[in-house]
Amino acid sequence: MDLHPIDAEPTAGEREAVDLVLGPPESGWRGGEWRPEVDGHVAFGGRAERERRHLLLPALQALQERAGWITRGGLGYVCRRLAVPPAEAYGVASFYGLLSTEPRPPRVAHVCDDLACRTAGALELAAELERLVGPEGATESGSAWLRSPCLGRCERAPAALFEQSGADSYQWSVAPVTAEQVRAILAGEPWEGPAPSDGAPQTEDLGARAGLRLLRRVGLVDPGSLDDYRANGGYAALRRAVELGPEGVIREVKDSGLLGRGGAAFPTGVKWEAVARQPVRPHYVVCNADESEPGTFKDRVILENDPFSVVEALTIAGFATGAERGFVYLRGEYPLAHRRLVRAIEAAGARGFLGEDVMGEGFRFDIEVRRGAGAYIAGEETALFNSIEGRRPEPRNKPPFPVTHGLFGKPTGINNVETLVNVLEILRIGGPAFAGIGTPESTGTRLFCVSGCVQRPGVYEVECGTRLRDLLGLAGGVRAGHELRAILLGGAAGAFVGPDALDLELSFEMARSAGVTLGSGVVMVFDETVDLGDVVLRIARFFRDESCGQCVPCRVGTVRQEEALHRLAAGREIGSREQELRLLSEIAQVMRDASICGLGQTAASAVQSALQRFQLFDGRSS
Amino acid sequence: MSVPVPLDPPRRLVELEVDGRPVRVPEGSTILEACRSEGIETPTLCFLDTLTPVNVCRVCVVEVEGSRVLAPACSRRVEPGMKVRTDSDRVRTSRRMVLELLASSVDLSLASPDVGRWMRDYGAEPERYGPPAPAAEAGERDARRAGHHEEPVDGLAATVAQPVKVDNELYVRDYSRCILCYKCVEACGVEAQNTFAIAVAGRGFDARISTEFAVPLTESACVYCGNCIGVCPTGALMFKSEHDLRRQGNWDESRQRVVETICPYCGVGCHVELHVQDDEIVKVTSPLDHDITSGHLCIKGRFGYQFTQRRAPVGASPDPGGPPEHAG
Numbered sequence: 029m030d031l032h033p034i035d036a037e038p039t040a041g042e043r044e045a046v047d048l049v050l051g052p053p054e055s056g057w058r059g060g061e062w063r064p065e066v067d068g069h070v071a072f073g074g075r076a077e078r079e080r081r082h083l084l085l086p087a088l089q090a091l092q093e094r095a096g097w098i099t100r101g102g103l104g105y106v107c108r109r110l111a112v113p114p115a116e117a118y119g120v121a122s123f124y125g126l127l128s129t130e131p132r133p134p135r136v137a138h139v140c141d142d143l144a145c146r147t148a149g150a151l152e153l154a155a156e157l158e159r160l161v162g163p164e165g166a167t168e169s170g171s172a173w174l175r176s177p178c179l180g181r182c183e184r185a186p187a188a189l190f191e192q193s194g195a196d197s198y199q200w201s202v203a204p205v206t207a208e209q210v211r212a213i214l215a216g217e218p219w220e221g222p223a224p225s226d227g228a229p230q231t232e233d234l235g236a237r238a239g240l241r242l243l244r245r246v247g248l249v250d251p252g253s254l255d256d257y258r259a260n261g262g263y264a265a266l267r268r269a270v271e272l273g274p275e276g277v278i279r280e281v282k283d284s285g286l287l288g289r290g291g292a293a294f295p296t297g298v299k300w301e302a303v304a305r306q307p308v309r310p311h312y313v314v315c316n317a318d319e320s321e322p323g324t325f326k327d328r329v330i331l332e333n334d335p336f337s338v339v340e341a342l343t344i345a346g347f348a349t350g351a352e353r354g355f356v357y358l359r360g361e362y363p364l365a366h367r368r369l370v371r372a373i374e375a376a377g378a379r380g381f382l383g384e385d386v387m388g389e390g391f392r393f394d395i396e397v398r399r400g401a402g403a404y405i406a407g408e409e410t411a412l413f414n415s416i417e418g419r420r421p422e423p424r425n426k427p428p429f430p431v432t433h434g435l436f437g438k439p440t441g442i443n444n445v446e447t448l449v450n451v452l453e454i455l456r457i458g459g460p461a462f463a464g465i466g467t468p469e470s471t472g473t474r475l476f477c478v479s480g481c482v483q484r485p486g487v488y489e490v491e492c493g494t495r496l497r498d499l500l501g502l503a504g505g506v507r508a509g510h511e512l513r514a515i516l517l518g519g520a521a522g523a524f525v526g527p528d529a530l531d532l533e534l535s536f537e538m539a540r541s542a543g544v545t546l547g548s549g550v551v552m553v554f555d556e557t558v559d560l561g562d563v564v565l566r567i568a569r570f571f572r573d574e575s576c577g578q579c580v581p582c583r584v585g586t587v588r589q590e591e592a593l594h595r596l597a598a599g600r601e602i603g604s605r606e607q608e609l610r611l612l613s614e615i616a617q618v619m620r621d622a623s624i625c626g627l628g629q630t631a632a633s634a635v636q637s638a639l640q641r642f643q644l645f646d647g648r649s650s
Numbered sequence: 651m652s653v654p655v656p657l658d659p660p661r662r663l664v665e666l667e668v669d670g671r672p673v674r675v676p677e678g679s680t681i682l683e684a685c686r687s688e689g690i691e692t693p694t695l696c697f698l699d700t701l702t703p704v705n706v707c708r709v710c711v712v713e714v715e716g717s718r719v720l721a722p723a724c725s726r727r728v729e730p731g732m733k734v735r736t737d738s739d740r741v742r743t744s745r746r747m748v749l750e751l752l753a754s755s756v757d758l759s760l761a762s763p764d765v766g767r768w769m770r771d772y773g774a775e776p777e778r779y780g781p782p783a784p785a786a787e788a789g790e791r792d793a794r795r796a797g798h799h800e801e802p803v804d805g806l807a808a809t810v811a812q813p814v815k816v817d818n819e820l821y822v823r824d825y826s827r828c829i830l831c832y833k834c835v836e837a838c839g840v841e842a843q844n845t846f847a848i849a850v851a852g853r854g855f856d857a858r859i860s861t862e863f864a865v866p867l868t869e870s871a872c873v874y875c876g877n878c879i880g881v882c883p884t885g886a887l888m889f890k891s892e893h894d895l896r897r898q899g900n901w902d903e904s905r906q907r908v909v910e911t912i913c914p915y916c917g918v919g920c921h922v923e924l925h926v927q928d929d930e931i932v933k934v935t936s937p938l939d940h941d942i943t944s945g946h947l948c949i950k951g952r953f954g955y956q957f958t959q960r961r962a963p964v965g966a967s968p969d970p971g972g973p974p975e976h977a978g
């Protein structure tokens with residue numbers, strides 16, 4: 029490979045930002061100072077650099093945070109440092125919503141206009157911002173606001189994420205947020221934020237608290253204190269794991285009947301066993317903390333309030349599957365969780381809970397955190413591997429599966445945050461006891477993200493099999509004086525149900541037989557004030573925006589689906605309404621049947637369920 | 651101790667069932683190969699025998715018993731006892747829809763005649779998505795922000811239509827015809843040229859083949875081997891000579907001859923096919939199944955033919971268009 033460099037130099041700041049990620053350049057060949065007496069006599073093939081390609085995304089993020097966008101000079105420098113062809117690096121950079129390959133001002137507000145925030149006035153907020161600040165994307169004022177998909181703060185909607193670039197770059201979210209606050213922050217004025225909350229209302233009530241397993245430490249411990257974590261049961265599970273040995277841990281997890289909480293409900297013990305048995309080395313474990321399904325915020329609540337639990341659980345996963353290196357792939361829109369998780373990993377490492385000799389027990393384990401950069405698809409496990417590897421996060425074809433060909437092509441165990449944290453509970457009470465919680469097929473407790481038109485939105489932990497009605501009861505039911513109209517179960521990739529579904533038992537098997545999915549635990553409630561047609565259009569827009577673009581059914585199907593829904597909404601059908609509905613169902617079929625990954629396969633499910641269940645876009649009430 | 655090592659150890663045969671018929675193919679074969687061995691035609695767009703399958707177009711999907719979704723025949727390997735259906739309603743619907751969705755958004759008029767035939771056979775009706783939206787301005791699609799788009803409130807069907815990129819004298823890029831089959835990226839990268847001048851950029855419907863920051867090819871890593879042209883299935887990548895003749899209305903394959911010869915430049919001995927119209931070379935290809943080239947050439951074999959046409963002017967020029975490098 030003969031790299032063609034970009035003909036532009038980085039600024040001193042860009043160079044510094046990249047060097048902080050990659051270390052100083054080793055030679056003049058790689059963007060360092062040219063020393064003729066050394067560099068003039070050696071040539072570098074670039075192999076060592078290419079092995080560090082997994083640092084491409086972190087380096088691009090460093091550029092974005094320093095300059096506010098990815099400049100030619102900056103990208104060119106990263107390419108020289110890592111021996112990556114500029115066209116490929118540009119292909120990666122231009123994929124992510126939080127990276128910009130066009131100039132962007134130093135201060136940017138990402139204002140959520142997704143489902144839950146819409147029920148809390150996000151559209152009105154956007155309209156007011158247009159008056160106060162200017163149109164979306166306008167940069168004259170030296171700052172800009174942009175509409176964003178769900179930011180994972182639905183319990184305190186409406187939400188916004190702020191980014192300040194420069195030498196002292198910083199990201200933070202504000203929820204609930206007002207248009208006036210967005211304006212003030214963009215203008216650099218002092219502003220008052222809302223009081224912090226942990227997002228899990230059950231933790232505020234002593235009675236409810238007693239029954240919590242996954243949320244047991246949320247709101248109780250200082251998320252920055254390892255001592256606090258240990259004083260509240262932390263690291264007892266890893267201790268137990270070491271007693272049991274890797275096979276013993278896997279036996280407990282299998283006995284527990286734990287199914288993955290990331291959406292696909294795969295048995296965790298089976299996955300771990302498959303990885304552990306692979307003769308190929310090394311093995312990896314990955315914690316999927318990308319959480320970008322609209323309406324999902326459960327993993328954030330754990331990561332922000334009990335980060336050590338994720339560190340401990342991933343360490344156990346590594347121990348059980350024979351992996352010495354673990355990655356947490358964290359949603360880019362979760363700056364607070366990032367800071368707390370990084371601090372927890374440092375603290376754990378400093379006290380021997382990570383590193384060469386974990387707890388003096390003779391095994392090695394380290395964790396690296398990688399941040400996403402604004403791409404829902406990067407949560408799909410194989411797209412996530414590509415993202416870490418510094419490639420475009422396009423899903424891979426399966427088979428082969430991650431247990432044999434995962435991260436860097438090696439056997440990999442990948443699990444959702446909530447799945448992993450369940451393992452702490454399994455080791456605390458034992459696999460068989462865990463299996464006694466919930467229903468026979470859906471063991472344990474689950475975190476549900478209740479949002480929308482309820483009294484007390486938030487993450488709720490209930491036993492699997494709890495009735496939907498009782499879950500909503502915990503959240504105080506529908507807002508006072510209003511009436512339940514629809515519930516979105518499982519997020520944008522899930523399905524709508526009506527008030528007739530309140531007796532549904534929230535277990536995998538009952539959901540399956542009712543033809544719905546619990547997905548990532550989204551329970552979004554809509555009352556009669558919400559325009560469901562508008563909700564459906566927003567979902568269609570989401571999938572069009574988030575398709576990776578690799579396969580035709582999803583790349584074009586999501587566009588045609590959105591267009592047909594807009595024609596219906598505007599009463600400009602091609603042919604008749606029936607014809608449009610038939611077209612939509614054929615688009616749904618090809619997306620479901622022929623798409624490469626779960627995004628395309630579910631891109632029509634919520635839309636179809638809404639069209640079938642509610643009289644939408646028929647000129648009458650919608 | 652010399653034991654002969656078989657270069658190609660015999661592969662075990664795998665038995666499966668395709669459309670109810672028993673089929674035996676060597677282990678490691680794909681479903682597509684199994685279908686071919688039975689003479690079952692399978693439409694493909696992103697597949698090419700000389701490249702690693704990327705299975706993105708999804709027009710080749712088949713039904714595999716026991717599988718929740720359809721499987722891409724081009725890349726799914728056969729397994730013993732597999733039961734495959736290539737002509738069920740589900741398969742036909744997906745193939746028709748893939749063709750329809752593509753044809754409604756991309757100009758397929760220069761794709762192989764097979765595509766038109768499949769569209770008819772499967773009953774694709776690309777018109778039913780509404781009138782096409784006007785073409786994008788030059789550079790507009792290259793600057794789209796990932797994860798954002800204008801709401802489709804105008805009742806028009808979005809397409810990838812945009813002006814042709816003409817930035818050098820050798821070949822043009824007409825991305826209105828691009829189906830994103832990834833073949834050019836593969837050919838430019840590890841599968842042939844190892845130049846990496848182009849990659850997929852952006853995402854979703856705005857995904858596109860691009861150089862870094864969409865710079866012209868002349869500022870990119872492009873070495874003008876033209877191997878991307880050789881693998882492009884839709885005429886999106888084209889010799890500038892062909893593009894110019896087509897624009898003038900003078901492209902006429904019935905007046906063309908294909909002269910097979912060996913590239914005169916180096917000792918590799920690549921087999922080249924000179925496409926000659928009115929005594930002028932109008933494009934150069936190499937056969938995909940040629941064991942030296944696999945269809946790939948370098949800039950000299952692909953574009954270095956002008957010297958053969960440097961004739962001393964004798965009276966009036968016989969060629970109204972002039973030699974290709976001056977055309978257009």
Ligand SMILES: Cc1cc2nc3c(=O)[nH]c(=O)nc-3n(C[C@H](O)[C@H](O)[C@H](O)COP(=O)(O)O)c2cc1C
Nearest residue numbers: 288289290316318319320407408409443444447626
């Ligand atoms: C489009 C798409 C997005 C996904 N996003 C996530 C995510 O953000 N977090 C997650 O845990 N799983 C996500 N998944 C599921 C993962 O692919 C994978 O199944 C999961 O991480 C496995 O973990 P589990 O076995 O613990 O559930 C997503 C899947 C798809 C198709």
Ligand code: SF4
Nearest residue numbers: 576578579582625628
């Ligand atoms: S289904 Fe969509 S997101 Fe998944 S690979 Fe295909 S285009 Fe990409």
Ligand code: FES
Nearest residue numbers: 144145179181182
């Ligand atoms: S944060 Fe707005 S919908 Fe979730």
